[in-house]
Amino acid sequence: MRNFVKQIKMLVILGMAFLLSGCKFDVIHPAGYVARQQLILIVICVAVMLCVVIPVMVSVVFLAIKYRASNTAEEYLPDWGHSNKIEAFMWGIPIVIVTVLGALTAYYTYKLEPENPLPVEVVGEGKPLQVDVVALDWKWLFIYPEYNIASVNEIYAPKGRQVLLQLTSESSVNAFWVPKLGTVLYAMPQMNSKLHLIADEQGVFKGTSANYSGDGFAKMRFKWHSVSPQDFENWVAKARSGGQILDRASYRQLSIAPRMGDVAAKEKDAEVRYFSSVESRLYYRIVNRCVDENTVCNEDLMKRAAAQSLWGALCSVFDPGVI
Known part of the structure; x- marks a missing residue:
């Protein structure tokens, strides 16, 4: 009976593994330059680590068999306690592995620095498309300043x-992530993080928040549509025909979080909506916490503080020339 139960358990485990094979693992199927570079790093690091893991696993089995209690034919050395060769091997190999992994990680970290533009040989000379992203409770707002939608x-x-x-x-605090395009980056209040991505194939890619942010976190998803230039222009025209205007008042209404347990409100948050025009410098006001009337922007407060301090200059979260 016990053997039968064990066999059933084994079949259940194998069945679960079989079902998992039907799940898509977007990280290992990149659709953009950044994600592809990160996959290369993952593969190299796993291969380097396997250079340690595989010999260790083989050695465990080999030594367990060779020095088992019943094997009396092997050499017995009760007074042995040190070997320079073994010490050099046991310490040298891990040091080399850690050094290699550290060097690889540092190289790709600087190469794929999120706020730096991608290499010209990859993206060409064209101007990047700017999208201002606001993480709300619990939805994503995307503002296109060049198109005012x-x-x-x-x-x-x-x-x-x-x-x-x-x-x-x-x-x-949330984290913006499109697995097929790469790089998870935090979206934080009063901060302006920058991320450069590119999709080199057409498709619809799932996006999500990778940082738990409360009751509606599970529904905080979006879709990234990588399309032809003509389809993009058609989508812009569709958004412009929506009729809704995103100003400070409508933004404040949009930013209201659903009440705990309000399923209908959460479902509405998950819907796609469009705004045909956007109030000037709205994203600037969101970052600087001055959306509401009669509110002083953080950057203005910093200017006043800088003028009265030894700094003498303002430290802004916005780069010069960026909309």
Whole structure:
């Protein structure tokens, strides 16, 4: 009976493993330059680590068999306690492995620095498409300053065109992530993080928040549509025909989080919405916490503080020349 139960358990485990094979693992199926470079790093690091793991596992089995209690034919050395060769091997190999992994990680970290533009040989000389991203409770707002439109839970970008994403959050800390395009980056209140991505194939890619942010976190998803330039222009025209205007009042209404347990409100948050026009410098006001009337922007407060201090200069979260 016990053997039968064990066999059933084994079949269940194998069945679960079989079902998992049907799940898509986007990280190992990249659709952009950044994600592809990160996959290369993952593969190299795993291969380097296997250079340690495999010999160790083989050695465990080999030594267990060779020095088992019943094997009396092997040499017995009760007074042996040290070997320079073994010490050099046991310490030298891990040091080399850690050094290699550290060097690889440092190289790719600097190479794929999120706020730096991608290599010209990859993206060409064209101007990147700027998208200002605001993480709300619990939805994503995407503002296109060049086109004066905005969308909720949907982002469109032409295939092969570099995208500059500026990221902030209204309240809680979130993390912007499109697994097939690479790089998870935090979106934080009063901060303006920058991320450069590119999709080199057409498709619809799932995006999500990779940082738990409260009751509606599970629904905080969006879709990245990588399309042809013509389809992108058609989408822009569609958004402009929406009729809704995103100003400070409508933004404040949009930013209200659903009440705990309000399923209907959460479902509405997950819907795609469009805004045909956006109030000037709205993203700037969101970052600087001055959306509401009669509120002084953080950057203005910093200017006053800088003028009265030894700094004498302002430290802004925005780069010169960026919309």
